[in-house]
Amino acid sequence: MESNESSTSVLVIGAGIAGIEASLLLANAGKKVYLVEKASYFGGNVIKLEEVFPNMECATCMIAPKQQELLQNENIELLTLSQVESVQGSVGDFTVKVKKKARYVDMEACIGCNACFEPCPVEVDNEFEERLNKRKAIYTACAGALPNVPAIDAESCLRFKGEDCQACQEACMFEAIDYDQQDEEIELKVEAILVATGFKPFDLSKTSQYGYKKFDNVYSDVEIERICASNGPTEGQIILRSGEAPTSVAIIHCVGREEEGYCSSVCCMSSIKITHFLKHKLPEIKVTHFYSDLCIPGRAYQGFYEEVRENGVDFIRAMPEEVSKQGKGVVIKYKAEDGKENTLNVDMVILAPALEPENESAKLAQMLGIPQGNGGFFTEKEPDLDSSVDTSQEGIFVAGCAQGPKDIPDTVAQAEASVGKILSLSR
Amino acid sequence: MAKKIGVYVCECGNNIADNVDIDRVIEIVSPMRDVELVEKYRLLCSEDGKEFLKQSIQEHELTHLVVAACSPKQHELTFMNVCVAAGLNPYLFQMANIREQCAWVTTNKEEATEKAIRQIRAAIARVAYQDPLEKKEMEVSPDVLVIGGGIAGIKAGQLLAAPNRKVYLVEKTSSLGGKVKGFEKLFTDMESGSALVEKEIEKLLGNKGVEVFTDSEVDQILGFFGNFEARIVKKPENEEHNLSVGAVVLATGFDLLDISGLSQYGYGKLDDVYTSLEFEAMNVPGGSTDGKVLLKNTKPPQSVAIVHCVGREEKGYCSKVCCMYSLKFAKMLKSQLPDVKVSHLYSDMCIPGKTYQNFYEETKGLGVEFVRSRKTSVVQNGKGVTVKYETEADPNGELTVDMVILVPAMEPCSDTNKLAEMLGIPIDDEGFLAREHQMLAPVGSSVGGIFVVGCAQGPQNISESIVQSEAAAGKILSALVPGRKLELEVKTSEISETFCAGCKLCISVCPYSAITFDEIRRISVVNEALCHGCGVCAAACPSGAASVKNFNSIQIYQEVEELLK
Numbered sequence: 001m002e003s004n005e006s007s008t009s010v011l012v013i014g015a016g017i018a019g020i021e022a023s024l025l026l027a028n029a030g031k032k033v034y035l036v037e038k039a040s041y042f043g044g045n046v047i048k049l050e051e052v053f054p055n056m057e058c059a060t061c062m063i064a065p066k067q068q069e070l071l072q073n074e075n076i077e078l079l080t081l082s083q084v085e086s087v088q089g090s091v092g093d094f095t096v097k098v099k100k101k102a103r104y105v106d107m108e109a110c111i112g113c114n115a116c117f118e119p120c121p122v123e124v125d126n127e128f129e130e131r132l133n134k135r136k137a138i139y140t141a142c143a144g145a146l147p148n149v150p151a152i153d154a155e156s157c158l159r160f161k162g163e164d165c166q167a168c169q170e171a172c173m174f175e176a177i178d179y180d181q182q183d184e185e186i187e188l189k190v191e192a193i194l195v196a197t198g199f200k201p202f203d204l205s206k207t208s209q210y211g212y213k214k215f216d217n218v219y220s221d222v223e224i225e226r227i228c229a230s231n232g233p234t235e236g237q238i239i240l241r242s243g244e245a246p247t248s249v250a251i252i253h254c255v256g257r258e259e260e261g262y263c264s265s266v267c268c269m270s271s272i273k274i275t276h277f278l279k280h281k282l283p284e285i286k287v288t289h290f291y292s293d294l295c296i297p298g299r300a301y302q303g304f305y306e307e308v309r310e311n312g313v314d315f316i317r318a319m320p321e322e323v324s325k326q327g328k329g330v331v332i333k334y335k336a337e338d339g340k341e342n343t344l345n346v347d348m349v350i351l352a353p354a355l356e357p358e359n360e361s362a363k364l365a366q367m368l369g370i371p372q373g374n375g376g377f378f379t380e381k382e383p384d385l386d387s388s389v390d391t392s393q394e395g396i397f398v399a400g401c402a403q404g405p406k407d408i409p410d411t412v413a414q415a416e417a418s419v420g421k422i423l424s425l426s427r
Numbered sequence: 428m429a430k431k432i433g434v435y436v437c438e439c440g441n442n443i444a445d446n447v448d449i450d451r452v453i454e455i456v457s458p459m460r461d462v463e464l465v466e467k468y469r470l471l472c473s474e475d476g477k478e479f480l481k482q483s484i485q486e487h488e489l490t491h492l493v494v495a496a497c498s499p500k501q502h503e504l505t506f507m508n509v510c511v512a513a514g515l516n517p518y519l520f521q522m523a524n525i526r527e528q529c530a531w532v533t534t535n536k537e538e539a540t541e542k543a544i545r546q547i548r549a550a551i552a553r554v555a556y557q558d559p560l561e562k563k564e565m566e567v568s569p570d571v572l573v574i575g576g577g578i579a580g581i582k583a584g585q586l587l588a589a590p591n592r593k594v595y596l597v598e599k600t601s602s603l604g605g606k607v608k609g610f611e612k613l614f615t616d617m618e619s620g621s622a623l624v625e626k627e628i629e630k631l632l633g634n635k636g637v638e639v640f641t642d643s644e645v646d647q648i649l650g651f652f653g654n655f656e657a658r659i660v661k662k663p664e665n666e667e668h669n670l671s672v673g674a675v676v677l678a679t680g681f682d683l684l685d686i687s688g689l690s691q692y693g694y695g696k697l698d699d700v701y702t703s704l705e706f707e708a709m710n711v712p713g714g715s716t717d718g719k720v721l722l723k724n725t726k727p728p729q730s731v732a733i734v735h736c737v738g739r740e741e742k743g744y745c746s747k748v749c750c751m752y753s754l755k756f757a758k759m760l761k762s763q764l765p766d767v768k769v770s771h772l773y774s775d776m777c778i779p780g781k782t783y784q785n786f787y788e789e790t791k792g793l794g795v796e797f798v799r800s801r802k803t804s805v806v807q808n809g810k811g812v813t814v815k816y817e818t819e820a821d822p823n824g825e826l827t828v829d830m831v832i833l834v835p836a837m838e839p840c841s842d843t844n845k846l847a848e849m850l851g852i853p854i855d856d857e858g859f860l861a862r863e864h865q866m867l868a869p870v871g872s873s874v875g876g877i878f879v880v881g882c883a884q885g886p887q888n889i890s891e892s893i894v895q896s897e898a899a900a901g902k903i904l905s906a907l908v909p910g911r912k913l914e915l916e917v918k919t920s921e922i923s924e925t926f927c928a929g930c931k932l933c934i935s936v937c938p939y940s941a942i943t944f945d946e947i948r949r950i951s952v953v954n955e956a957l958c959h960g961c962g963v964c965a966a967a968c969p970s971g972a973a974s975v976k977n978f979n980s981i982q983i984y985q986e987v988e989e990l991l992k
Contacts, residue, residue, distance in 0.1 A: 017867075021867070025901055025902065025905040026905070028905045028906065029904060029905040029906075029908055030908060030911075052866060054865075055865050055866075057865075057866065062866060062867065063867075064500075066867070068500055072504055111439065111440065111442070111470070111472070111497075113439070113440065113442045115440075115441075115442075148501075173440035173441055173442075174440055174470070261784055261785065262780065262781045262782070262783070262784045262785075263778055263779050263780065263783065263784055264779075265779035265780055293775040293776040293777065294775040294777075295775065295776075295777045295778070295779050296745055296777075297745050297747035297777050297779050297886075298744065298745065298747050298885050298886060298887070299744045299855075299857040299859050299885040299886060300744070300855075300857070300865065300885070301744070301745070302739075302743055302744045302745055303743060303744070303856065303857075306743075317819075337819040337820075338819055338820055339820075373781065373782070374781045374782055374785070375781050377781050383615070383616065383782060383890075384613065384614065384615050384616055384782070384888075384889065384890055385613060385616060385618060385623055385889065385890070386890065386893060387582070387890070387893045387894055387897055388890045388891075388893075388894055389894065389897065404780050404781040404782075405779075405780065405781065406780070408866045408867075409862075409865065409866055409867075409869035410869070410891065410894075412866070412867055412868070412869055412898075413869045413870060413891075413894050413895050413898040414894055414898070415898075415901075416869075416870065416897070416898035416899075416901040416902055417893075417894045417895070417896075417897030417898045417900075417901055418897075418901070419898075419901030419902075419904070419905060420586050420897040420898065420899075420900035420901030420902075420904060421586070421897060421901075423901065423904035423905065424586050424587075424589070424900070424904065
């Protein structure tokens, strides 16, 4: 880029859909962008989804072109396995220290052929797949994860436990495995910072009444997303842990809403989406929703809801009191709207948890000097009456679910809005 | 000049070599017409590989290049850059994917080899007919036209205006501020909407780069991203202004659904039945009741029913903000008339996001009643009005109150549709302007450079409207950097003047409004600045006049023929 604007740079924290969108726009305007991502891959929560509501577009296919564009953009430096350690300075002149963990695989030399996976003798639970299957100590998060370069998980790798294993190195035709790679500390000078660290689901182990982790048939919606995914642990086959296909499913909305004290905006729609998926794969399946208030805001969602509902789906306005084991399935106890106690037997229960900000939010908020509000989300400067991307710190912006639960279009809009703010800073 | 096609087969370490018999591939494709040489290489994308390729292209004075390797998604750009470095036009290059589509999809080496041969033959056959294309750039105007002077338009103007970027803000009424100006209180902070808007207008006008046209409407917009010509007509003299801008932001806001057609609510027939906007107006100091909530008989109401979701069924969507502002109404009523009885008749409480539930709890705490009901209607009653409804437990619910506030669905204001028609932007099933991409381009429209923000593109709250304005600003600031040229899509459609019969079918199918009709020559003409190269026109054209560069019929037939041979 010949323009003198390339001398200015921006830090984007989090490479989910918000971080990707903002980085591309900033880079196209001539900014140098450092995109810091804690995982070994980028794409955030969106790449865990098979399809997105309401048009059921394939999520990976939807963002892959943006990811490719990002990887090929010379103005963007994607730092995976990296986390911000400290931030000093003020708008126009921030100094940021980033810790980049060793991948132990040379990003330049590796061509992503995955020949190193098979010989690795270690098998551990695959976190990306919600521990529904196993991965090796050298792994990529899922098929199609980008950048297409595996990482060695030093915590489970035999070599890093002192054993003399070099199975992956021997299998690599490109001399890409580098056991001597070290963690790095990188110092960046940036004029502005965008926080786009996203969300995680409410910790379902904090609830006991729904039998999560107690009964095999009770799943979180993230687990179901992976079971629905064609690149997931069951390759898109809807099956229970027993291997059988469920014939009846109950979806319980608003799990954790009471504890968190807010409505997470997207769970009704995502529950309806899961129903669409179940009905598509298993047309005979009986699906029952337990909900309190159906929240399908905006112009685009009711049509989808009605379409799904027409397929013979039950909506019961009640929050179940208890889920307990019965035979091969579970029984759900609830108080119906007319006040009568009732039960429903199903093969599978799906819990739709509230959304929370990512784990590191508290640390990051403190580092950046941005207060955290309801639920721990980053607080915007002027709640309600102004842009929600400004924070109390000039030059630091927040976009996407780090600011509050929201859907993909609203997340993208905030990312673009932050770009508007950042590009208008330097004039 | 004779064609000299170079074919390079990448072994990809062993990834391709293990499952494709590369020597056999070379043997089969070498005799093909115009093939100068076929070579294999261990890893073409490596630094050594790229250097080898560059030197080989130069040494053999190749005119066309085929690389048989991985997916073009992975390395097409890599090899295009090698072409440029070697002095070869990068569009005279074709990639054959023999890794993901051959070596990796079967364990049968014979099958993989057979498929690889076909794909390479197809690439060779097509590349011989490819045309050298050049990247084009275009001068752009960084200036922006914002249509609509509500909060969304004001905020877009603030962010965009700069010493090197003018913003023209066109407002059809005599003053800026839009709907928010008429809101005495805003949720959740209960601050004054008019005060907020005044502050923002002041900020906007303090900016030298902003020119405001009140009492004005946009009459015509022609052109494309970077170069629009807009004609503004200012009343009452109908004075015309012609503006050149690079982008347009539509921020024309919403109207409430006209509910006089929904007779069950008694609106327009019964006294003391108001719409939400009428209730807002009642609360504005200096208005007809000077900010006091009064019945027609000038007494304050003792009981008020707020009916949610009026017209939701008819419109087919949830208007997103009505639950929240209905709660706000309850708070306003309770603060002005502490003893007033307020009842909400609602179906689902839609209060999405991190902050709204608190507001709901607070409102509940004021002793407000919430009745989850459906099939609501309003009828005259001796003392006041009676709201009839059904609940799960009671099919004949009734509530007699002094005042009813109806909360109608929101729809885009009528001007939006007029503008959409003028600009050729499609309207979606719900009546709003269709987005460029439902998920990933929430403020883009199908016409590049025209952005739709705020309630013009769907019901939303103030903060969301502002975010959308800023999002449009972000997209515009990113693309229209003053002094920089805009790069255009290379593989655009072209229409042959000789073959075009002037049937205009292509114009009707083009999703980007990129084709216009030349009345003098009686042919369709593609605007390269607008064309995305999707090829819909080429498929529709009955005379074969329309085609996409490097995807024309000859190239595709050559390719398909070799694949199927």
